[in-house]
Amino acid sequence: MSSHRTYADDLFPQEVMDSGTATPPQDYPSSTSSQSSHQHYLESANSRIHVGWVTSPYEAKEELDTAISGHCSRLGEAKYTFVAFPVGGVVRGFWKPVEGAKNEPPAIQLPDVQLANNLWETYVTGRTSPWIDCDSEDPKFAEISEESLITELNYIAYMGLNSMTIQLNRISSPRTAALFNKWVWTRNTRFTMWIQLPSSVEQCLDFDPQSTPKNMDIWTIWANFRQGCYNFSGVYLQAMLRIAGDLPDEFVDTKRVDRWKAEPLGGFVVETDVYATDRNGMASLSSAHISFLRQLWSSDDLRILVDPKTDTFLYNVTLKAEYALALRQAVRDVNYKSSESSTTSLAVSEYKDVLQAPLQPLSENLDSSVYNVFEQDKIKYDAYGDAVMGVLKELGADGRKEIVIYLLGGGRGPIGTTILRAEKDYNTKFRQKGDHLKVKLYIVEKNANAIITLRYMNHRTWRRRVTIIESDMRRLPEIARKMNYHQPDLIVSELLGSIGDNELSPECLDGVTDFLKPETISIPQKYISYVAPIMSNHIHQTIRAQSIPYLARGLPSHGRLQPELNGEGAWVQLYPQGDIINNMDQIYVVFLSKYISLSRQTKEMFTFQHPNFQHSTNERSAFIEFPIDRNTDIMGFAGYFDLHLYKNVILSTVPETHTPGMMSWFPALIPLREQLRADDGDTVALKINRKVDQGGVWYEWSAQLKKPNGEIITTPIQNPNGESYYMRM
Numbered sequence: 001m002s003s004h005r006t007y008a009d010d011l012f013p014q015e016v017m018d019s020g021t022a023t024p025p026q027d028y029p030s031s032t033s034s035q036s037s038h039q040h041y042l043e044s045a046n047s048r049i050h051v052g053w054v055t056s057p058y059e060a061k062e063e064l065d066t067a068i069s070g071h072c073s074r075l076g077e078a079k080y081t082f083v084a085f086p087v088g089g090v091v092r093g094f095w096k097p098v099e100g101a102k103n104e105p106p107a108i109q110l111p112d113v114q115l116a117n118n119l120w121e122t123y124v125t126g127r128t129s130p131w132i133d134c135d136s137e138d139p140k141f142a143e144i145s146e147e148s149l150i151t152e153l154n155y156i157a158y159m160g161l162n163s164m165t166i167q168l169n170r171i172s173s174p175r176t177a178a179l180f181n182k183w184v185w186t187r188n189t190r191f192t193m194w195i196q197l198p199s200s201v202e203q204c205l206d207f208d209p210q211s212t213p214k215n216m217d218i219w220t221i222w223a224n225f226r227q228g229c230y231n232f233s234g235v236y237l238q239a240m241l242r243i244a245g246d247l248p249d250e251f252v253d254t255k256r257v258d259r260w261k262a263e264p265l266g267g268f269v270v271e272t273d274v275y276a277t278d279r280n281g282m283a284s285l286s287s288a289h290i291s292f293l294r295q296l297w298s299s300d301d302l303r304i305l306v307d308p309k310t311d312t313f314l315y316n317v318t319l320k321a322e323y324a325l326a327l328r329q330a331v332r333d334v335n336y337k338s339s340e341s342s343t344t345s346l347a348v349s350e351y352k353d354v355l356q357a358p359l360q361p362l363s364e365n366l367d368s369s370v371y372n373v374f375e376q377d378k379i380k381y382d383a384y385g386d387a388v389m390g391v392l393k394e395l396g397a398d399g400r401k402e403i404v405i406y407l408l409g410g411g412r413g414p415i416g417t418t419i420l421r422a423e424k425d426y427n428t429k430f431r432q433k434g435d436h437l438k439v440k441l442y443i444v445e446k447n448a449n450a451i452i453t454l455r456y457m458n459h460r461t462w463r464r465r466v467t468i469i470e471s472d473m474r475r476l477p478e479i480a481r482k483m484n485y486h487q488p489d490l491i492v493s494e495l496l497g498s499i500g501d502n503e504l505s506p507e508c509l510d511g512v513t514d515f516l517k518p519e520t521i522s523i524p525q526k527y528i529s530y531v532a533p534i535m536s537n538h539i540h541q542t543i544r545a546q547s548i549p550y551l552a553r554g555l556p557s558h559g560r561l562q563p564e565l566n567g568e569g570a571w572v573q574l575y576p577q578g579d580i581i582n583n584m585d586q587i588y589v590v591f592l593s594k595y596i597s598l599s600r601q602t603k604e605m606f607t608f609q610h611p612n613f614q615h616s617t618n619e620r621s622a623f624i625e626f627p628i629d630r631n632t633d634i635m636g637f638a639g640y641f642d643l644h645l646y647k648n649v650i651l652s653t654v655p656e657t658h659t660p661g662m663m664s665w666f667p668a669l670i671p672l673r674e675q676l677r678a679d680d681g682d683t684v685a686l687k688i689n690r691k692v693d694q695g696g697v698w699y700e701w702s703a704q705l706k707k708p709n710g711e712i713i714t715t716p717i718q719n720p721n722g723e724s725y726y727m728r729m
């Protein structure tokens with residue numbers, strides 16, 4: 001059964017999940033009764049939505065460097081909540097290097113003691129000097145830039161600022177990225193780094209209409225920079241999208257805009273030439289700009305910076321405030337949570353993108369709380385009831401008096417109750433008094449603890465009608481022969497994981513085949529797994545960053561090896577393949593949130609049918625191709641399944657056909673070791689094998705990327721021999 005149900009995590013009805021980020025109606029103000037709550041809503045937007053001001057050369061007088069607090073107060077009056085200020089002070093910040101001259105930038109002169117530390121942290125983002133260009137074609141200037149950038153980063157660290165921002169002006173910034181790569185991985189100082197991207201490819205200093213690839217885009221500029229920093233945590237290294245008057249196509253085409261949902265987006269820098277004037281003479285945004293902002297406004301933690309491109313705001317005193325107001329108006333209702341809904345959405349959000357290890361109910365006994373979580377899913381049990389009813393109707397049509405049903409893997413018995421209820425409903429609807437169809441029910445369960453509950457249920461709820469068999473179902477043929485148990489007309493089971501077969505349902509059910517009649521029916525009759533490639537820098541980083549605490553180093557891995565007693569007398573689990581490979585080569589269960597699917601369609605992976613009278617192998621092999629329709633980084637594949645219980649009674653976790661309200665399974669995740677860069681027009685394939693040996697089952701997988709010119713890139717085979725993820729039998 002499903003692994004996402006490992007913890008008491010999914011008690012929330014699907015409806016709540018779906019509306020987790022409860023947004024107020026667009027017409028919020030009119031839907032609230034009082035003026036004062038409307039006022040409160042507007043005021044809360046001023047503090048909830050952080051709009052900052054980029055200090056520009058237009059207002060930069062030298063005195064500003066020692067008068068930051070007054071600068072901040074004036075911005076506060078215009079409803080700005082922070083300022084991006086040159087970290088070296090305005091003289092250094094707006095210095096202009098002269099070509100060919102012996103350039104020596106002015107020294108840093110922004111005294112720290114003018115503000116209390118907490119005020120610097122809260123209100124000031126350090127902006128590196130805009131003239132810095134470590135990737136300049138002029139090697140001397142590139143060198144000066146590198147030295148200056150390190151000096152400024154050091155100063156940001158010294159000041160204890162919480163955030164800094166740097167503007168990328170090139171398509172390719174390998175030296176800047178290398179400098180950041182070293183800094184983030186080796187310096188024990190933590191502040192958020194907002195990497196401002198160019199507003200369009202054509203704006204870049206190194207853009208060349210002849211040599212720049214036609215499909216170059218802002219996302220690729222960012223992805224190369226992020227990759228240059230070896231995908232350092234998105235908590236600290238974030239992209240800021242620069243918005244100018246003309247939006248490039250990739251900020252208008254929804255499927256390309258969506259990629260930013262899978263990236264660590266810090267926010268936006270809005271150039272003031274995007275503003276028009278509305279009917280009331282106020283600064284306003286175009287509907288294209290508003291819709292772009294809204295599409296990516298995933299959280300009110302995002303930041304917006306207003307970057308003045310003219311000095312008009314110096315003469316028109318209300319303009320600054322109007323800029324900020326227009327931005328808040330654009331996004332303030334997107335993530336607005338009314339006070340009634342906030343508790344629930346918070347609880348659900350705790351499980352977003354949390355990695356869970358799939359359950360292995362065959363090799364490990366589940367505990368009561370896990371069963372309790374399963375049992376909340378009324379939709380699943382109702383579907384089982386419908387399927388059993390379907391079989392009773394079909395078999396009962398010949399007027400028989402008895403039908404023998406085995407529930408295989410009964411847990412605490414909810415499907416047992418469902419079966420007996422179906423019997424009652426069938427007799428009420430289709431049989432006369434005295435002509436009842438009787439279900440002879442056996443429940444098989446190997447978990448000795450759950451057996452205690454089943455016996456209690458039998459005594460209390462089922463009026464001792466059920467024969468309870470404490471055993472692994474694979475021993476059922478032997479036990480049943482010895483005990484003269486009846487052969488089943490119907491076997492019912494639910495032994496399914498997030499991709500169907502990954503809790504070893506096929507192997508368990510095959511174990512009872514010799515005890516079946518040729519006409520025995522199985523519920524389920526069939527299950528099919530599905531996959532789709534996904535993009536998610538966040539989940540990639542989360543998987544990589546898992547580490548094993550000292551006191552957990554003896555816990556069994558999910559791989560083939562078991563913990564060992566080492567020479568010092570401690571139990572230790574060894575990972576000869578290394579921690580990172582071990583992390584990347586497992587299948588996880590995740591309530592996916594910060595991700596996007598890269599295919600409009602999920603595609604079939606493996607199919608299993610029951611009963612498997614031919615004893616066909618449970619090994620499988622699949623090669624599943626997907627066309628890629630945008631430049632992207634593929635982090636792996638999301639996995640789903642559908643469950644054909646009986647005839648047209650189907651349960652599904654596949655996004656296109658998801659059973660409404662069913663919450664029993666979160667998607668599975670099949671990660672790649674490294675994110676795989678793909679371009680618009682490529683084809684990616686998942687190559688996956690399901691392998692079986694004496695002790696268990698495992699998957700081995702890799703990806704194959706095909707370029708339009710026929711070039712093929714193949715990634716390494718993951719989880720060879722089940723070393724990191726092995727399902728014991």
Ligand SMILES: C[S@@+](CC[C@H](N)C(=O)[O-])C[C@H]1O[C@@H](n2cnc3c(N)ncnc32)[C@H](O)[C@@H]1O
Pocket residue numbers: 001002361362365366371374375408409410411412413414415444445446447450471472473474494495496508
């Ligand atoms: C996913 S749970 C489902 C429990 C219950 N049918 C329900 O829907 O709540 C699967 C159950 O099958 C049991 N099980 C798994 N493999 C088994 C096997 N080979 N023989 C007997 N029981 C097994 C597990 O102990 C567990 O109780």
